[in-house]
Amino acid sequence: MERHAPYLRRCIELSLRAREKGNMPFGSLLAVDGRIVLEGENTNSSEGHPFGHSEMNVLREACQRLSPGELQRAALYTAVEPCLMCCGAMLHSGVRHLVFGCTTKALLERTQPYPFIESQRVFELLGVSVTLEWLDMEAEVLKAHEGFWNS
Ligand SMILES: [Zn+2]
Numbered sequence: 001m002e003r004h005a006p007y008l009r010r011c012i013e014l015s016l017r018a019r020e021k022g023n024m025p026f027g028s029l030l031a032v033d034g035r036i037v038l039e040g041e042n043t044n045s046s047e048g049h050p051f052g053h054s055e056m057n058v059l060r061e062a063c064q065r066l067s068p069g070e071l072q073r074a075a076l077y078t079a080v081e082p083c084l085m086c087c088g089a090m091l092h093s094g095v096r097h098l099v100f101g102c103t104t105k106a107l108l109e110r111t112q113p114y115p116f117i118e119s120q121r122v123f124e125l126l127g128v129s130v131t132l133e134w135l136d137m138e139a140e141v142l143k144a145h146e147g148f149w150n151s
Helices: 002-020 054-065 068-073 084-093 104-108 119-126 138-143
Strands: 027-032 035-041 074-080 097-102 131-134
Touching (some): 002 035, 002 074, 027 054, 054 084, 084 119, 097 138, 104 138, 119 131
Parallel strands (some): 074 097
Antiparallel strands (some): 027 035
C-alpha cells in the first residue's frame, strides 16, 4: 500500500493547485504501469459548471489519449474518494483500479451535506469489478481543505 503514497501526495499537490485557482481542492491522476500519464484538478469554478471534478477531467482526457489496453491497466489515484458521477465515468472509461487517500465520509464531516454513496457500494450495485484501495492519508488530504468549506 505504501507504494501508493507518492501518487496520493501528488494528488494533494494538485488539490492545492486547484484551490489556488479558486476551485474546490480536489486533485487526481492516472498512472499506467506505475507511470503517471495524466494529472487533473477540479475546474468547477474556472470552467463554470459542476462536472469539473478532477476525476472527470482526468478520465475524459484519458479516453481521448490512451488505448483501451492502457485504460485497462491504468490506476486512477484521487485524494478523496470519488462521487457517484466519477464512479460512473470510471465505469465508462474502462479504468478498473481506484486508489484514494480519504473517504468522502471523512470529508463530509467537515463540509456541507452532500448526497453520496461509498465507491465500493456503487461498484457493487453496478456489478463492476474494480480493484479499490484506500490508503489512510486522511490528515494530509484534509489539510488541503482547511478553511475552504466553512470559512
Ligand atoms: Zn466526482
